[in-house]
Amino acid sequence: MLFLILLIGSNLLAQEQTRITPEQKLLVRVDGLSCPFCAYGLEKKLLEIKGVKSVEISIDDGEALLTLDKDAEIGKETIEKEVTDAGFTPREIVYLDKTTLNEH
């Protein structure tokens, strides 16, 4: 009986996590992000990519966290081009799975 309760509980928890983070997330680390004008500029260029729903920029960490449409397929080259066009050097692009996301 206890086993059954735990099993149902863990299934419910897994379903809840899926509902909370249905979108894909992508973390972009850049060099040269140094002022709010840069941050909003990077946000603007990344938002112009089809499939990007929202962008959160951290100036201090030099990072942009992208939320993508559920079925969006965006290649690293596309991201790199927009980051470069925005005036920055792309350092790292990480597609976050749910496990990784929970760590952020």
Add this chain to the structure above:
Amino acid sequence: MSTKYFCLASLLVWGCGTEKEWLFEENIIIPEVFPIGIVLVDNDFIVSDPDNNRLVRVDGSGNILKEWGGFQRPMHITEINSTVYVPEFISDSLKVLEEDMIKSFDIDASFDAPAAIDINESTLAVADFYNHRILLSQNGQISSIGVECHEDGKLYYPTDVKIYRDKIFVADAYNNRIQVFDKTGQSVKIIGWKEDIAVATGIEVFDDQVFVTDFYGNRVLVYDLKGRLKKVYSDQFDGPTDILVTKDHMYVANYKGGYIAVYRKE
């Protein structure tokens, strides 16, 4: 040398001590606001808060009296007769806040991330950040100043612009300088290239003095119109982005710190 002659000599050289300085008065902390642009309207501040996509009206104690939301990253604003002109960085458009109403403000030009606007009589100037230029409208005629690069006459991510008399003063942010143009687009002066300005984010020209905010240097530098450095203030800033000067006061918007630093002329 007698006192009389000493004072006469001082008057010639130093203005006999009449050149007043700005003294720090207070920091006006504005909760949950990260200001980029600042103007004064009827003794209150109106501040752009792009992190929260809004303009806010703030009193001298830092209380938010009113807010207008729905903007898309409003940046360096300007005010004429209580009407506030707003460049929107994300939507590539200009807006006006007039009598509590937000309206579109269209000119016959396109932008890529407008960062600042200034208006003086029939001349309007917009700092067009990603096009590395200043868009100028004179009696409805559109012209462009600058192209992307680092040489004199060229711009690299301009963030602010001011029209003063017959000149256009540009915060040429990532060329780390102020550049002055005439209205035909000719570069006539470079200011601040010797001072290692980290990022020249904001500019004000008042009473024949040029005030510059240095975002990463956490400084305000003051020059005369010939580009001679007069004074550097560096003790009260945390990511300064804009500066507003009146006859008696100097107000500096600090984006990182979330406050307005107030200096009084002494």
